[in-house]
Amino acid sequence: MNIYIKNKTKSINAILVLMVVFCQSCKMTTSEKDNKQALSKPNIIYILADDMGYGDLGSYGQKIIKTPVLDRMASEGIRFTEHYSGSTVCAPSRGVLMTGLNTAHAYIRGNFSIQEEGNLAIPENTITVAKLLNKGGYNTGVIGKWGLGGPKSVGGPNSQGFDYSFCYLDQRNAHEYYPNYLWENEEKYVLEKNANNQELQYSHDLFTGKALNFIKEHKESPFFLYLPYTIPHGKYQVPDDAPYTDLDMPQPIKNYAAMITRMDSDIGKIINQLKAYNIDENTIIIFSSDNGPTPNVNKYYDSNGPSKGFKRDLYEGGIKAPMIVRWPSNIKPGTTSNLVSDFSDFLPTACDIAGIETPKNIDGISFVNELQGKEQKEHDFLYWEFFKYNYGWKVGDDPKKRNAFESQALRMGKWKAVRQGIAKNPKARLELYDLTVDKGETNNVAKMYPEIVKKIEQLMHKTRFDVEYFVME
Numbered sequence: 001m002n003i004y005i006k007n008k009t010k011s012i013n014a015i016l017v018l019m020v021v022f023c024q025s026c027k028m029t030t031s032e033k034d035n036k037q038a039l040s041k042p043n044i045i046y047i048l049a050d051d052m053g054y055g056d057l058g059s060y061g062q063k064i065i066k067t068p069v070l071d072r073m074a075s076e077g078i079r080f081t082e083h084y085s086g087s088t089v090c091a092p093s094r095g096v097l098m099t100g101l102n103t104a105h106a107y108i109r110g111n112f113s114i115q116e117e118g119n120l121a122i123p124e125n126t127i128t129v130a131k132l133l134n135k136g137g138y139n140t141g142v143i144g145k146w147g148l149g150g151p152k153s154v155g156g157p158n159s160q161g162f163d164y165s166f167c168y169l170d171q172r173n174a175h176e177y178y179p180n181y182l183w184e185n186e187e188k189y190v191l192e193k194n195a196n197n198q199e200l201q202y203s204h205d206l207f208t209g210k211a212l213n214f215i216k217e218h219k220e221s222p223f224f225l226y227l228p229y230t231i232p233h234g235k236y237q238v239p240d241d242a243p244y245t246d247l248d249m250p251q252p253i254k255n256y257a258a259m260i261t262r263m264d265s266d267i268g269k270i271i272n273q274l275k276a277y278n279i280d281e282n283t284i285i286i287f288s289s290d291n292g293p294t295p296n297v298n299k300y301y302d303s304n305g306p307s308k309g310f311k312r313d314l315y316e317g318g319i320k321a322p323m324i325v326r327w328p329s330n331i332k333p334g335t336t337s338n339l340v341s342d343f344s345d346f347l348p349t350a351c352d353i354a355g356i357e358t359p360k361n362i363d364g365i366s367f368v369n370e371l372q373g374k375e376q377k378e379h380d381f382l383y384w385e386f387f388k389y390n391y392g393w394k395v396g397d398d399p400k401k402r403n404a405f406e407s408q409a410l411r412m413g414k415w416k417a418v419r420q421g422i423a424k425n426p427k428a429r430l431e432l433y434d435l436t437v438d439k440g441e442t443n444n445v446a447k448m449y450p451e452i453v454k455k456i457e458q459l460m461h462k463t464r465f466d467v468e469y470f471v472m473e
Contacts, residue, residue, distance in 0.1 A: 041137065041222035042327070042353050043274075043283040046346065047267060048097070048226075049260075050090065050145060050174075050233035051311060053293030053303025054320045056260055064247070064301055065257045069268040070287060070324060077326035078335040078371060084411070085291050086343035088311060088318035088386055090171050091119050091147045093290040093343060094228065098128045098148065098160070100347030100362035103385045104463045108148060110387030117170045118150015122160065127359050129347040130161030130224065136356035139163055139218040143210045144228035147171040151186040158186050162226075166210045168203070174230045177203050177237040202239055204231055204259075208266040212273055219277040224350070232259040234294070249300055256297050271326075284327040284353060286346070292318040308441040314384055314409035314418050315441050331371050339370050340411060342382050381412040383463045388423065408464070410456050416441065417456045430457060 054060055057067045059074035086096025087103055095101075095108035099122075103109045112120035122128075130140045141164040142157045149155020150169050157165035166184045168174035178199040182189045193200035211227050234252075242258035267287070274280040292311050293303035309315025323341070325331065344364035351358040352368040363383075370376040385408040407420040414436045421428045430453050432446040446453050 040282070041355065043222055043279060044133070044138075044224045044350055044353060045270070045283060045285045046097075046224075046226050047270075047285065047287045048094075048144070048228040049263065049287070049289040050228070050230050051291060051293060052232055052260065052289040052322075053298065053301070053305070053317075054289075054307065054322050055305030056232075056289075056293065056301060056303050057322055057324075059324070060322050061305055062301065066243070066261050067264045069264045069271070073267075073271075073285065073287065073326045074324045074334075076328070076333050077324060077331045078337055080323040080325075080337045080339065080341065082338050082340045083288065083321050083323035084319045084340075084342040084382060084384075085289065085321040087384060088291045088314055090145070090290055092386075094145075094147050095122060097290075097343040097346055098122075098130065099126060100129070100344050100359070100364040102342070102344050102363040102383050102463075104383055105363060109385060111171070112387075113170075113172060114150075116150055117173075118153055118155070119147050119171060121149030121153040121155025124154035124159065126155075126160065127347075127362075128160045129350050130157075130226070132161070132347070132351060132356060132359070133224045133354055134161045134163065136351075136354050137222060138354065139221060139223040140226075141165070141211075141214045141218075141223070142167060142226040142228070143207050143214065144168070144226075145171060145174045145230045146228070147174075151183055151188075156186050164214060166207070168230065175233065175235055177230070177235060179203060182206070199237075202237075204229060204262065204266075205239075208269065211270060215270070215273055215277070219279055222354070228290070229263055231263045232256050232297075238262060253297060253300050257301065281328045284325065284330070286323065286325050288323045288343075289321045292320065306439045312386070314386055314407050314420070316416070316435075316439065319384060319409070325371060327371060332373055335373070337370055339367060339376060340379060340382065341365075341367055341370075381410055381459055383460065384409045385464065408460055410460055410463075411435075412456060412459070415452055415456065417453070417460075419460075432456070 056062050056065055058071040059079055086093035089111050091111045092103050092108045095106045096103060099106050107122050108120060114120055134140045140162045142162045143166045146157050146167040146169050157167060166182060169183045173179060178194045179191060180194055181191055191201045207229060211225060214225055236252040236255035238255045238258045243261060244254045244257045247254050274283050295310050298304055304317035307316035307320050309317035311318055345367050347362060348358045348364045348366040349368055352366040365377050365379060386406050388406045406423050409418045414434055416433045416435050418431045419428050430446055431444045432449060432453055433441040434445060
């Protein structure tokens with residue numbers, strides 16, 4: 001562009017004006033670019049069921065309990081058949097999910113309660129997926145059951161990276177679906193309609209309402225919503241309009257099925273809202289369960305599928321978990337994956353999705369490539385250890401030295417090893433199973449493969465003692 005101006009002063013002024021216009025144009029372009037990048041970051045929703053078995057969904061073989069929404073999610077996305085929870089009970093499993101560390105390295109390794117309301121709190125400077133995503137520009141919210149620290153503690157959700165929280169903070173209180181109060185941003189949220197045992201405010205419905213509101217508030221910017229529902233953990237309570245009244249079963253057992261179907265329907269509401277706001281294509285939804293089912297429901301619904309064991313066991317039935325991932329335009333519909341994975345993989349996966357750096361020294365491996373049909377890095381092995389509830393420890397003890405150490409397990413390729421009863425017998429023998437021919441872990445082949453046993457024992461020892469749990473710098 002050629003500009004000819006006779007007057008020198010006018011010429012200088014004109015140049016200054018052009019410079020200002022050019023700079024403003026650059027600023028606008030940069031701002032627009034930043035907004036476009038922010039909007040392009042996928043929203044992340046992680047939905048967690050509580051005590052729901054691998055076999056409780058139709059897409060995993062369930063014949064009685066109706067789960068049409070989750071089954072449709074599986075047909076529209078990817079269904080994992082070799083996925084594992086972080087532990088066999090609530091708190092440590094959630095700790096693994098939030099930190100990307102297995103229970104050899106994470107701080108929480110059992111359901112340890114304390115005298116005050118709340119559970120044993122994770123340390124203040126713990127690396128969590130919420131902190132990482134929040135720092136990476138995400139609005140973060142947790143709605144449901146927390147279990148990693150009480151109100152105003154260092155382990156509370158608002159101290160661990162969540163902008164918003166609406167929760168049971170103490171998992172002991174989460175056994176009641178008509179509580180007198182919950183916690184919103186770690187302030188007491190009184191449920192007046194539940195006073196005097198009225199049972200008018202069903203906590204699960206409140207969680208769904210808050211989740212829908214969170215999505216509405218943040219629909220125009222990237223968000224991470226962690227939705228750890230308490231369904232279908234006991235008590236088996238559900239409003240009176242529940243289905244399954246015709247089943248010839250005890251009422252609490254019918255309620256278990258009705259609770260899962262209710263949750264399924266509410267997940268449908270979330271998907272419909274994403275579509276209404278035109279953000280469905282840019283939102284990834286992950287669904288799983290925190291540990292295996294309890295025996296009292298399994299005999300009616302075959303909740304653990306072909307597996308041996310239940311909640312509190314490190315056999316497959318205690319830690320095998322369904323995982324369904326839906327991400328329109330990024331996952332080939334109807335995909336099934338046999339990738340061996342666990343809860344520690346969520347943190348690096350979320351970082352990959354968000355385009356932020358994954359911390360070093362974690363146990364998880366991102367499975368984004370598996371979602372998109374690309375070459376996927378696999379684990380050499382997965383490891384679990386389980387500590388008995390509040391046995392032989394006090395706050396401040398080194399997690400590795402607590403004498404409540406009860407059992408440990410390791411999955412290496414087709415091999416699954418379990419050692420149990422360690423608290424009473426530190427030299428308890430290792431059990432070994434070949435999962436390719438023995439999914440029910442019925443045939444202990446440890447004596448037939450001493451070299452495999454030796455290798456696994458070495459891996460267990462190295463994993464447990466060579467690395468301490470990690471915290472933020």
